Amino acid sequence: MPEPDPAHLIDLSDVGRTYDDGPAALSGLTLRVRRGEALAVLGRSGSGKSTLLNLLAGLDRPSTGRVTVDGLRVDRLSEAACAKYRRSHVGMVFQFFNLLDDLTVLDNVLLPAQLAGADRTAAAARAAELLDRLGIARHARAHPGRLSGGERQRVAVARALMNRPPLLLADEPTGALDSASGADVRELLRELNAEGQTIVLVTHDLALAEACATRTIELLDGRIARDVAAVTR
Amino acid sequence: MSGALGRVVRAGVGRRRTQTAVMVLTTLLSVAAAVLALGLLVVSSAPFDRAFARQHGAHLTVEFDGSAVTRDRLAATARAPGVAETAGPFALVSVRLRGEGPVPPGFEPPPLTVVGRSSADGPVDAVSLNEGRWVRSAGEIVLEARALPPGLVLGDRVTSGTAELTVVGIASTAGASADAWVVPDGLPALAGARQPAFQMLYRLTAAATRAEVAAGREAVAAAVPADAVAGTQSYLDVREAAQEDRGAFVPFVAAFALLGLAMSVLVISVVVSGAVSAATRRIGILKSVGFTPSQIGRAYVAQALLPGSVGAVLGVALGNALSVPLMAEVAAAYGTGIEPIPLWVDLVVPAAALAVVAVTAFGPALRAARLPTATALRVGPAAGGARGRRIRGLLGRLPLPRPVTLGLAAPFARPARSVTTAAAVTFGALAVTFAVGLGNTLVAVKADGDPNRGGDVTVRTVAPPEPGEQLPGKPADPVAVAAATAALPGTGSVYRTTRTQIGVAGLKGGAPLVAYEGDTAGSRHTMVAGRWFEAPGEAVAPTRFLRATGLRVGESVALSEQGRTVRVRLVGEVFDLGGNGMVLRTAAASVASLDPRYMPAVFFVTVAPGTDSAAYAERLNTAVSPLGARAAVTEVGKSSVILAMQALIVMLTVMLVVVACLGVFNTVVLDTRDRVRDLGVCKALGMTPRQAVAQVLTSVAGIGLVAGVVGVPLGVGLHSWVMPAMGRAVGTTIPPADIDVYGAPLLALLAVAGMVIATAGALLPAGRAARTSTAHALRAE
Known part of the structure; x- marks a missing residue:
């Protein structure tokens, strides 16, 4: 197997994932993603998109092959090491936001830093900077339930970026939003990528992929059926 | 019940295996504890009366010439x-x-x-x-x-x-x-x-x-x-004597029975209410397919009653099985035959428990059944997020690791459930505190209530010979024994006692008298009031002697033997559980003029500082054996009544603590299920398994700490109320020193009892939460 290339943030080599006796969710998948790339993963339901995302996040382990992110063999990490990997290397944005409803916006954003045991002052400054940068500073003391869908997703993005992870994973980030909010989030992701943030985006939304991604792959039955670089964005 | 309803019930019971198991176990233990406690209470409430009635006992026994x-x-x-x-x-x-x-x-x-x-x-x-x-x-x-x-x-x-x-x-x-x-x-x-x-x-x-x-x-x-009538005996006198030991059991068995019943109610209500409220969305689904509110109510009451009934039946069996050895102890202590737990207890306790299950299940089930279907369908697993936000926000500011502050804040999301759980843990902490105090007091009572024990080494001038040995013709000469003891290196102080039966004015049959000679500093006596005798003419007596004679400390009593009389002044009330509480103690010189016929003497030796008692006892035994005496290290006396009490206390406490732990276990299972998505989010953000365990454990540790702080003083209060009652029941006054058994270190230790119970109950679900697949938890929405 070829050695990981430092220029590639993500290096998946011959990755397969099967669950019990079912068909393979992923099969012989080899994928490299460069730092600063925004990769859109398209595919129908059951094509393996979520499995791929879970493997990258260290939430699941491959049945075969290896998963390397930022030089770390994610597939070999223990549960505790996976948790620490997620703190430092990965930010996650979900379709349904997955904010903690009983915490304020600020507390939600601070959470990854607090779990990592970061300095309180530095964490507060970083959270303030992110809330300001994403235009939600005025909602810092509010609870997520009072915000619009787009605002909630912005909070989720702020939380994902809190520990300055090299990789941002987004799972259908506009799937639960109205079109205006969806456009808002699309623009946000595009801006982040333009600033150098590596993004892996799982979506059904072709418009989102076209707007944000520098590269698009399409999965079919756990294999890459198509891998194209965006012509324009 | 219709076929569809029956299938819903069976599916509900089968689907929620953890809650079903907890409900079976909790009901089982609650019913077993209540059957045992109530059974013992009933058996101990009137053992004489029941045995007397069963045997058709004689009201009057007459002996004729x-x-x-x-x-x-x-x-x-x-x-x-x-x-x-x-x-x-x-x-x-x-x-x-x-x-x-x-x-x-x-x-x-x-x-x-x-x-x-x-x-x-x-x-x-x-x-x-x-x-x-x-x-x-x-x-x-x-x-x-x-x-x-x-x-x-x-x-x-x-x-x-x-x-x-x-x-x-x-x-x-x-x-x-x-x-x-x-x-x-x-x-x-x-x-x-x-x-x-x-x-x-x-x-x-x-x-x-x-x-x-x-x-x-x-x-x-x-x-x-x-x-022609040589003597008569009234059953009323026999009953009075029989009730002495029985009376000692009643206060603490009653206390445990009430604790057990209160905990059963709390835990069953936590378990059933939790089970029903966790099923609200399912109720919405059932209503959407055509179930009526009445059917919903009945289905969920039945879902609670099914495991409840299994637990109740098993609980009755367990309670009866556990009672067998205890009843044997009690029977031995009471001097009655072994009695089974009455059938009505086996019927009433599970019926009451199932009534509680039904009532507690019906309330929440009916509330859920009355919810508009759309609302019930919308109730998700992470309900309760809006409650107690302010206090949870404040807790989040504490300078503690975030998983800890998240855990501390968790009880405020479901305050009613937390309060009920805290109450169950409080009862657990109360039971532990009460049991520890009871155990300590019984140990102290056993040690202090035997003034016949003293010194480090006891020398009997007459002792049963070893198998195969010849009996000595007469007791060892006490003068020779005293001389041999005094001559042995390592001897500190020595006193000897001799026993006799002596006439006491106004007391039918007289009373036992123990006469002391020598330095009684090594005598292990505990005074309830007054002081130990110091000079000839002074004596001490236990509570019952004073009650029987109507005398008080400070008054004199006339003692007689074969027409000779002497007066001694009672200077103290001594704590003495032996000799039916009637033993008078004084210096031999006080009654020398009576020339009593003493039994063989017993010597009590306190060894000199730095002397090993066991080695000394061996050397002394070698020295006095040729004289016909036996020396051995002074041993603590045994009491079958106290042993029976200790067995009961341990068993009842363990059962109550297990029930409290199960209450916590169920709460934590419900809470972690409610918050499985939140936990998944935290894990996705980098919460380690250890942090997840810490979060779950601290979510109940706070409850446990508060429960401990509340339960410990309640336990101390219960102990200080029950112990004197037990003493009064056996006709004695327990010395304050034996009741005041909670030192500051012990209290501090007991204060964490609630936390220990809470965390013990939470350990299993905490481990499960830590192992929960993050991807699976995130899909829980």
Whole structure:
């Protein structure tokens, strides 16, 4: 197997994932993603998109092959090491936001830093900077339930970026939003990528992929059926 | 119930296996604890009355002079006014029975009343056989359980004069009609040349009061020649004596029973309410497919009742199984036969528990059933997020790791559930505190309530010989023993005691007296009031002696022997559980003028500082053995009543703590299920398994700490209320030092009992939460 290339943030080599006796969710998948790339993963339901995302996040382990992110063999990490990997290397944005409803916006954003045991002052400054940068500073003391869908997703993005992870994973980030909010989030992701943030985006939304991604792959039955670089964005 | 409803119930029970298991276990333990506690309470509330009623005991037992009245005349007393039923006449003789082992010189076995009876059954005083069988032929004997000499077992032989008997049974008579029974043909061999007396057992038409029993006695006495009545015994006197030990059990068994029942109610309500509220969305689904609110209510009550019933049945079985060894202890302590838990307890307790299950399940189920279907469908697993946000926000500001502050804040999301759980844990902490205090007090009472124990080494001038050894002809010479002891290096202070029975003015039968000689500094006595005697003419006595004589500390009492009299002043009330609480203690010089007939002396030696007691005892034994004495390290006495109490306390406490842990376990299972998505989010953001465990454990640790802080003072209060009541029940005053057993370190330790119970209950679900797949938890929405 070829050695990981430092220029590639993500290096998946011959990755397969099967669950019990079912068909393979992923099969012989080899994928490299460069730092600063925004990769859109398209595919129908059951094509393996979520499995791929879970493997990258260290939430699941491959049945075969290896998963390397930022030089770390994610597939070999223990549960505790996976948790620490997620703190430092990965930010996650979900379709349904997955904010903690009983915490304020600020507390939600601070959470990854607090779990990592970061300095309180530095964490507060970083959270303030992110809330300001994403235009939600005025909602810092509010609870997520009072915000619009787009605002909630912005909070989720702020939380994902809190520990300055090299990789941002987004799972259908506009799937639960109205079109205006969806456009808002699309623009946000595009801006982040333009600033150098590596993004892996799982979506059904072709418009989102076209707007944000520098590269698009399409999965079919756990294999890459198509891998194209965006012509324009 | 319709087929569809039945399937819903079965599916609900099967789907929520953890909650079903918790419900079965909680109901099981609650019912078992309640059956045991209530059973014991009932059995201990009137063991004498029940045994007496079951045996159809004699209200009046009369002993007649065998030479003054005929059998026919005695049989005719059955027609005396007020007599309802009779048994007898039975021939009776008083003998001293010796076991197979040698008897130490200076000691005489107590005289026993042996009655010739061909059957244990009869219209009056149907004797209960505890072991073995009834006598069938001459040469066999059945002994009453309380008259059983130590170490004697079935099959052993006893002798009286030339008569030799085999022990074939051990029996109980609630009315204390006899100490032993032989077949009527066997009695003459025991009586020898003596004329046996006769015994008649009477049940009276009215025997509720002493006056009624006295009237019956007079009627019987009037029906026989004058002076034919040699002695009588009223069942009321026997009952009074029997109730002494029983009384000691009632306060603390009642306390445990109430604790058990209160905890059962709390835990069942937590479990069932939680199970129903966790199923709200399912209820919405059922309604959307056509179930009526009434069907929903019945379905969820049945879902709670099904595991509840299984638990209740198993609980009754467990409670009864556990009761067997305890009832044997209690029976031994009470001197009654072994009694099973009454059937009504086995029926009432599970019925009450199931009623609680039904009532607690019906309320929340009905609320959910009345919810608009759309609302019920919208209720997600992470409900309750809006409650207590302010306080949770404040907790988040604490300078503690985030998983800890998240855990501390968790109880405020579901305050009602948290309060109920805290109450269950509080009862657990209360039970532990109470049990620890009770145990400590009983240990202290056992140690302090025996003034006959003293020094580090005890020397008996008469001791049972080793197997195969010859008995000494007479007790060792106390002067020689004293000299040998004084000469041995390592001897500190020495005193000796001798015992006798002495006349006490106003006290029928007198009282035991222990006379002291030497330096009594090593005497391990505990004073309830006043002080230990210091000078000749001073004495101390226990509570019951003072009550029986009507004397107070500071007053004098006249002691007599063979017409000689001396007065001693009572300077202290000593804590003494032995000798029926009637033993008077004074210096030998105080009663020297009475010239009492003492039993063999016992020496108590306190070794010099730095001397090893065991080694010293061995050397001293070597020195005094040739004199016929035995030296050994002073041992703590044993009390079957206290052992029975300790067994009960341990068992009841363990059961209550397990129930409290199950209550917490269920709460944490419900909470982690409610918050599985939040946990998944935290893990996705980098929460390690250890942090997840910490979060779950701290979510109950706060509850546990608060419960401990509340439960400990309540436990101390209960202890300080129950212990004096136990003391009063056995006719003694427990010294304040033995009640004040909670030192600051112990209290601090007990304060964390709640936290220990809470975290113990949360460990399993915390581990499960840590292992929960993050991807799976995130899909829970």
